[in-house]
Amino acid sequence: MPDLIPVLDKKAIARKVTELARKISLDYKDAELVMIGVLKGAFVFMADLIREIDVPSLQIDFVCVESYGCDSQTSGCPRVKKDISTDIRGKDILIVEDIYDSGLTLDYLRNHLESYRPRTIKICALIDKPERRQVDVKVDYVGHKVEKGFLVGYGLDYAEDYRQLPGIYHLVL
Ligand code: IMP
Ligand code: MG
Numbered sequence: 001m002p003d004l005i006p007v008l009d010k011k012a013i014a015r016k017v018t019e020l021a022r023k024i025s026l027d028y029k030d031a032e033l034v035m036i037g038v039l040k041g042a043f044v045f046m047a048d049l050i051r052e053i054d055v056p057s058l059q060i061d062f063v064c065v066e067s068y069g070c071d072s073q074t075s076g077c078p079r080v081k082k083d084i085s086t087d088i089r090g091k092d093i094l095i096v097e098d099i100y101d102s103g104l105t106l107d108y109l110r111n112h113l114e115s116y117r118p119r120t121i122k123i124c125a126l127i128d129k130p131e132r133r134q135v136d137v138k139v140d141y142v143g144h145k146v147e148k149g150f151l152v153g154y155g156l157d158y159a160e161d162y163r164q165l166p167g168i169y170h171l172v173l
Pocket of ligand 2: 040
């Protein structure tokens with residue numbers, strides 16, 4: 001069995017979610033905000049985050065971008081598996097991602113969503129993990145920085161397992 005070493009517990013994640021939600025609420029108080037969660041990993045973070053955001057206008061959608069197979073190595077080639085269905089033209093978009101890792105997914109996704117001509121696009125990532133960075137992307141809201149290692153829990157998977165864990169762990173195979 002692989003080892004799970006605790007990195008962030010439920011409380012530490014919740015405190016950060018509250019902090020991020022406060023910043024986002026202030027920044028988008030006059031906006032037509034559409035938050036776009038990146039499936040599957042960001043679904044838990046997205047669900048917690050939106051319930052603490054207080055803005056007059058908020059819609060949500062999801063996009064599924066695949067760049068990982070059933071292992072921990074990036075394929076280096078993201079593609080849209082499921083696109084958004086919301087008309088985001090002229091709207092203020094906040095991409096909600098679990099991990100900013102190599103940067104390939106966020107770089108690709110920003111370009112993809114820009115083609116729909118939103119008014120603004122910003123990015124929120126729960127975790128910034130610089131170890132495998134290949135492309136620098138401007139991430140406007142960052143939760144926690146974790147230098148390295150493979151993380152699971154709180155929506156994050158290894159070969160589709162561990163997403164249900166309330167905390168975040170290093171997976172040691
Ligand atoms: P990037 O394109 O390399 O930045 O990878 C981003 C995607 O890879 C994220 O959306 C995650 O779903 C996945 N990913 C990257 N690092 C990890 C990790 O440590 N655990 C689980 N998934 C990860
Ligand atoms: Mg992901």
